[in-house]
Amino acid sequence: MRTDHLSATFRALADPTRRAILARLASGEASVKELAEPFDMSLPAVSKHLKVLERAGLIARGRAAQWRPSRLDAGPLKDAADWLEHYRHFWERSFDRLDEYLRQLQSTEKKDDPKSRH
């Protein structure tokens, strides 16, 4: 079964190192060596992560054999954000409920506070 694009995107984002690589590439393209340094990782380990990101279309890589710079391609991130957007009213509603609960809690605490009684 071929993985659909959205699944491949979410799968690629499900790793803190891959998310950190994308964050690094947000400030400009970088070679495997440059990416390996801050993460204290082996070149093969970084290459493996880059392959997952490349298959998901989240990065594009240069063709020069020696220095194949990776650069961010944010298109699939837009699709992921669009999918999540459908659920916005759910989390906004639950934060509204939390706000309401905290307000109730505060007013109850004020009533119970001996200082406010005397």
Place this chain on the structure above:
Amino acid sequence: MRTDHLSATFRALADPTRRAILARLASGEASVKELAEPFDMSLPAVSKHLKVLERAGLIARGRAAQWRPSRLDAGPLKDAADWLEHYRHFWERSFDRLDEYLRQLQSTEKKDDPKSRH
């Protein structure tokens, strides 16, 4: 290594059936049996997906032994959307560039169109 919350969320979303289950739960809570029907899946297969969603905090399940309804918990989706939000200017920029390219292409095509010449 414990999986960080954001990785668990993205991992849970990296499957079309799990995303469809969340979409179903967006219209109200449902039992495993109710979730299995539209997807033409076995109860154990649905249960497995629900476990992944539950571990990621994306659903909460009732305690009643017979009918343990699942309901959507959108909090982790907010964190995922917040993470993606940092990259918005990248995809907006690339769509701007695409717009510009398409405009250029259109004006070139107009110039090359024999009808516009005669």
